[in-house]
Amino acid sequence: MPGDVNLETALLSAVQSRAGAGPEVNAAIDALQTWRRDRLALAAAHPLHEAGLDAQAGPARLAAAVVRCLHELSTREAGQLAALDPARQVAAHFDEQVILLLFGKFNAGKSSLCNLLAARLQAHGLPVRYFRCDAQGVHTLSAPLQEGATETTQQLQGVQLGERLVLLDTPGLHSMDADNAALTRRYLDSADGVLWLTSSASPGQVQELDELGRELLRGKPLLPIITRSDRYEEDELDGEIVKVLCNKTPANRQEQEQDVRQRAADKLATLGVDATRLHPPLSVSARMANEHEQTPAALAEAGFGRLYAALLALMQPVLAYKARKPAEVLLHHAEENLSHAQRQALQPQLQALLAACDTASADLETLAPAFVKAGLRDLLPGLAAQLQAQADHPDPQALANGLNAALEQACRHAREILLGDYRLTLAAPALALEDLDAADAAADPLAHYRQLEHGLHRQLTQYVEDALAQARDALARLRRQAEALQAALADSDARLSAIGRALRHPGQAH
DSSP: OHHHHHHHHHHHHHHHOOOOOOHHHHHHHHHHHHHHHHHHTHHHHSOOOOTTBOTTSHHHHHHHHHHHHHHHHHHHHHHHHHTTHHHHHHHHHTTTSEEEEEESOTTSSHHHHHHHHHHHHHHTTOOEEEEEEETTEEEEESSOOOOOSSOOOOSEEEEEETTTEEEEEOSOTTOSSHHHHHHHHHHGGGOSEEEEEEETTSOSOHHHHHHHHHHHHTTOOEEEEEEOOEEEEEEEETTEEEEEEEEOOHHHHHHHHHHHHHHHHHHHHHTTOOGGGBOOOEEOOHHHHHHTTTOHHHHHHTTHHHHHHHHHHHHHHHHHHHHHHHHHHHHHHIIIIIIIHHHHHHHHHHHHHHHHHHHHHHHHTTHHHHHHHHHHHHHHHHHHHHHHHHHHSOOHHHHHHHHHHHHHHHHHHHHHHHSTTBOOOOOOOOOOHHHHOOTTTTTOHHHHHHHHHHHHHHHHHHHHHHHHHHHHHHHHHHHHHHHHHHHHHHHHHHHHHHHHHHHHSTTSOO
16 A cells, blocks of 8 residues: 555655764763772772671671672673673664664564565665674675574574664574573664564563563663464365465454553563553564565555554654663663672672671670679689688789689680680780788688689679670671661662663753
């Protein structure tokens, strides 16, 4: 139909225009590079280490795990950034073109759609170039893209339509070959928009929508296309019953499109994505268009008039995305491989560390009586023997030396048992002179014993209070370090969100 031909030419005309990058794009790139440097420096700026804790203490081990996790994530990030190179190379190669990535499971009809659209442009006398991509670059192919019922696409391939439009055909995100699925993900960032192709045999599968949610969170325009929208009907030909391929009815197509749209909206809501980013689904049949030699009527009945109109509507957000794509690629990386990855891995560990500090602090409050009791249990059996020795041969200095040595040993023993998680710096305990005064020892040995016992009790109490104060301080310092790191991560995430808003919504209040 003439209207559909006009839509074809209108689409080609729309692709010729190009939105230039505004100042917000370069500002965002600078801000993202600064943000990344600051994020990677968080480990050094906010160390988690407390010298007052033994390395095997629960809080210390949790702190070490946080540091180790942060280091591992930061190390991995460098490789993830390098993994963007293939997408960047393709984007740079097609810098003057709009890139639409065909996204979907294998056998969704991606190659068939590429070939049909290429044929339509050739019918308008425009050049068409088929190509494939690998680590070495973009290579021209001599024939149209391979089509088939099996998983034929094992590399990134595509077609350049005219001077300004590129379609990238991928192996499929849910490929039977994990390498093929990984290949698709690797090139997602090169696209300015995404055509989600889903077969009418089972349209809009939930596992596909999980991947689509990620693309929509990236702010990328996305158009769902229900492919293979045809069916076989029985007909009579020369007295024999034959099967004839025909388009699905408008009612059937509308029902499938509404179903895909509703389930997509429901799924995207669970992913926290604004469902308005999802363009209305439409149905096409490349087989029907080809069977009827791509006549205007055949194209219209196969759904291609609606496809051209939908692609026209997609062009404005696609061109806007292309203008900010250099910053978007960095933003996606920062959001997914740094902000989200670190938040997901570190926040539970930091919460566990804070809880462990609180638990250890609470445990300290019950230790003083047990410490004194343990010390006296070590000291008192030997006290009577030392006093008996003094009765026969009085030597106050020897008594002082013996009791203070025993007191120090008892404190060390109790520390090992009850405060072994802490590295404490404490003065050696020593009985006061009045505790050792033996003037009345001979007259009242029992009173002297009780005097010494009281002195030992007082020294043990003072010692454990000093020890607990140091232990509390060590836990408090580690807790403050963890809270500072937690706050720094939250502040960094807020900065990144502000950068994203300024990029995608310039001029709006933030």
